[in-house]
Amino acid sequence: MDTQRTLLRLMNLPPSRFAGVMRTSDGFYIAQEQGDVGYNAFLGNPNPVHEGPGLENTLRIWAGLTEEEQAAVRTLAANPIDGAPIPLADFGIPAVAYCETCPLPSEGFMDGGEAYTADELAQIHEEHA
């Protein structure tokens, strides 16, 4: 799976047109057109998440990903090649829930490049429960 392409599709940006997207530190999105050098397409701010074909498309793509693919998307969004982290919740993708006791996600994995399997995380949380 090409995680960058998947992230674009989740953001309803066609990979046939765009090679990449980045978020600026003040929250705007700019994209790199296929064949272009640099991020020269200004996309602006995403609309607040709302019902509609865009959200349906995003959730359908998300649901079709394996757990590993979803984790790869979360990792790329949190640690993008260029620009600021992309909050997936802005596109209707549920945010990772964090443990109330330790700084790790309560399920799934990823954070700052550190990856755990679901079983390893369950073990960690069980030990401090």
Ligand SMILES: [Zn+2]
């Ligand atoms: Zn914990």
